[in-house]
Amino acid sequence: MSDSVWGRAVTARKKCLADRGPSGLSLLPWLLMGLGALSHLLGGDAPNPWIGGLGLLAFNTLYIAIVFRAFDRGRREAPLTWWLLTALGALTFGLAIGYGGDWLLLLPLLGLTVGAVVRRGRRLPLIAFPLVVAAGAVTFWKDDWGSVGIVYGTFISIMVTAAILALDETVRELRATREELARTAVEKERLRFSRDLHDLLGHTLSVIVVKSEVVRRLAPRDLDAALAQVADIESVGRQALTEIREAVTGYREGGLATELDRARDALSSAGIEPVVRRSGPLLEPQTEALLSWVVRESATNAIRHSGATRCEIDLTGTADRARLTVTDNGHGPSDAAPGSGLRGLRERVAAAGGTLDSGPAPRGGFRVTAELPVETPAPHEGEPTE
Numbered sequence: 001m002s003d004s005v006w007g008r009a010v011t012a013r014k015k016c017l018a019d020r021g022p023s024g025l026s027l028l029p030w031l032l033m034g035l036g037a038l039s040h041l042l043g044g045d046a047p048n049p050w051i052g053g054l055g056l057l058a059f060n061t062l063y064i065a066i067v068f069r070a071f072d073r074g075r076r077e078a079p080l081t082w083w084l085l086t087a088l089g090a091l092t093f094g095l096a097i098g099y100g101g102d103w104l105l106l107l108p109l110l111g112l113t114v115g116a117v118v119r120r121g122r123r124l125p126l127i128a129f130p131l132v133v134a135a136g137a138v139t140f141w142k143d144d145w146g147s148v149g150i151v152y153g154t155f156i157s158i159m160v161t162a163a164i165l166a167l168d169e170t171v172r173e174l175r176a177t178r179e180e181l182a183r184t185a186v187e188k189e190r191l192r193f194s195r196d197l198h199d200l201l202g203h204t205l206s207v208i209v210v211k212s213e214v215v216r217r218l219a220p221r222d223l224d225a226a227l228a229q230v231a232d233i234e235s236v237g238r239q240a241l242t243e244i245r246e247a248v249t250g251y252r253e254g255g256l257a258t259e260l261d262r263a264r265d266a267l268s269s270a271g272i273e274p275v276v277r278r279s280g281p282l283l284e285p286q287t288e289a290l291l292s293w294v295v296r297e298s299a300t301n302a303i304r305h306s307g308a309t310r311c312e313i314d315l316t317g318t319a320d321r322a323r324l325t326v327t328d329n330g331h332g333p334s335d336a337a338p339g340s341g342l343r344g345l346r347e348r349v350a351a352a353g354g355t356l357d358s359g360p361a362p363r364g365g366f367r368v369t370a371e372l373p374v375e376t377p378a379p380h381e382g383e384p385t386e
Contacts, residue, residue, distance in 0.1 A: 027067040027161075030112055031060060036102030037095070046099055055095050059106060062088040063113060070116035070165075085117055089131070093138060100142030107135045108153040115161030119169065128158045204240040206300045207262075208233055210270045229269075256283065256315075259292040263299035263313065270303045272328070273310045280317025287372050290352055291315070291324050297345055298326035298368045306330025306366055321354075322372050329365040342368070 037056060046052045066084050069075040092110040095103050114131060118124045136151040143150075211233045218226040260276050267274040283291070295313060302311045308330030315324050342358050349356040354372035361367040 023068075023071050027112055027116060028064065030109060031063065033105045033109055034060070036105055037099070039102070048098075052095070052099060055091060055098075059088065059091055059095065059109075062091065063109060066113045067116055070113070076117055081117060085113060088113060093134065096135075096138050096142065104139055104142065104150045107139070107150055108157040111135075111154040111157035112161050115158040116165055119162045120166045124158075124162055128155070128162075131158070201240070204236060206303050207236050207266045207269070210266065210303060211236070214269055232265075232269075256288040256292050256295070259295045260313065260315075263295050266299055266303060267311050272302060272306075272308055275310065275312040277313070278315040280315065280322060281319060281374055283317070283322055283374065286352070287322060287374065290348060290354075290372060291322065291370065293348070294324055294345055294356065294368065294370045295326065297342065301342075301368075302326070302328045302330065302366075308365065317374060320374055322374050324370045325367060326369075327361050327365055327367040331366075345370075 034056065037052075041049055041052050041056065062084055066081065066088060069078075069081045069084070075081060089110060092106045095106055111128075111131070114127060118127055132151060132155045135154045139148070139150045211229050215226045215229045215233070218229065260278070264274040264276055298313075299311070302308055306328045308328035311326065311328040313324070313326050315322070317323060342356070346356045349370055349372065352372055354370060356368070356370045358368045359366070
C-alpha cells in the first residue's frame with residue numbers, strides 16, 4: 001500500500017482535529033459593549049431600573065444561548081434558535097426605544113447573533129437589511145444623527161460575522177472532504193492490493209500444485225522429465241515473487257502474450273488441451289493488462305474447478321472493442337455464485353468501460369466473456385495457434 005496515501009490521510013485527520021475553528025466563546029467578549037448600559041443603570045440614571053436590570057439580564061442570557069447554539073449546525077437550524085433570536089430582537093429594540101443612549105449599543109450585539117445564526121443563503125439579506133433599517137429608525141428617533149455609527153456598526157456586525165463564520169465553515173467542510181478523499185484513496189489501494197494478491201497467488205499456487213502432481217507421477221519412471229517440471233516450479237515461484245513485488249508498488253502491467261503462454265503451459269500441465277486464438281487490432285497496455293487478469297483467473301478456475309479436458313481462449317476485436325472468450329468443456333464451478341476473483345474482475349472491467357459475463361456455455365461447459373473498448377486501433381492479425 002502506498003505510504004504517501006496513508007500519510008495524507010493521517011495528516012488530514014490531525015489537521016481536522018487540531019483546528020475546529022471558532023466557537024461561541026469567541027463572541028462572548030463583545031458583551032463588553034453592554035457595559036455602557038450597565039453603567040447607566042448602576043448610576044441611577046435609568047428610569048425603572050428594575051425593568052432595565054431584568055431586561056439587561058435577559059439580553060445577556062439570550063445572547064449567550066444563541067451564540068453557543070450558532071456554532072452547532074443542527075442546533076443552529078432548529079426552530080428553538082429562531083424563537084430565541086426573535087425574542088432577543090424584540091427585547092433589544094424594546095430596551096433601545098425605552099432607554100436610548102448607551103443602550104443603543106445593544107443593536108450591534110443583536111447584529112452579531114443574526115450574522116452567527118444566518119451566515120449564508122437568501123435569508124441573510126432578507127433579515128439583515130430590514131434589521132438595519134429598523135435600527136436606523138430607532139437611533140435617529142432617540143439620538144438624532146449622533147448615533148449613525150450605531151447603524152453602521154449593526155450592518156457591519158451582521159455582514160462581517162456572517163462572512164467570517166461562513167468562510168470558516170466552508171474551510172472546515174473542505175478539510176473534512178479532503179480527509180474523506182484520502183480515506184477513500186486508502187480503501188481503493190487496499191482493494192487493489194487484495195485483488196492483485198488474490199489473482200496472483202491463486203493462479204501461481206494452482207500451477208505449482210498441478211506441476212507438483214506431475215512431478216510425483218513422473219519421478220518413478222522418468223527422472224529427467226520430473227526434474228524439468230521441478231525447474232518449471234522454481235521458475236513459476238520466482239516469477240510470482242517478482243509479480244507480487246510489482247503489485248505492491250502498483251507498477252505491474254501484465255503482458256497479454258506472456259499471460260497466454262503461461263495459461264497454455266499451465267493448462268497443458270493439468271492435462272487440459274489448450275486452444276488459443278488471437279486476432280484483431282493491437283491493444284493499449286492498460287487493456288492488455290486487464291485482459292491478462294481475465295486470462296489468468298479463467299485458466300485458474302478451469303484448472304481448479306472445471307474437470308475439463310479442453311479449454312479455448314479466443315481474443316478477437318474490431319476498431320472499437322476487444323472481446324476475450326474463455327470456454328472449457330467441464331462442469332464449471334461447483335457453486336452457482338461467482339467467486340471473489342470473477343467479482344473483482346467484473347468490477348475492474350466495468351470501471352474501464354467494459355463488461356464481463358460468466359456462466360454455462362450454450363453447448364456445455366463454462367464460459368467467461370470480457371469486452372473492453374479499444375482506444376487506439378492498429379492492424380494486427382495473428383494465426384490461430386493450438
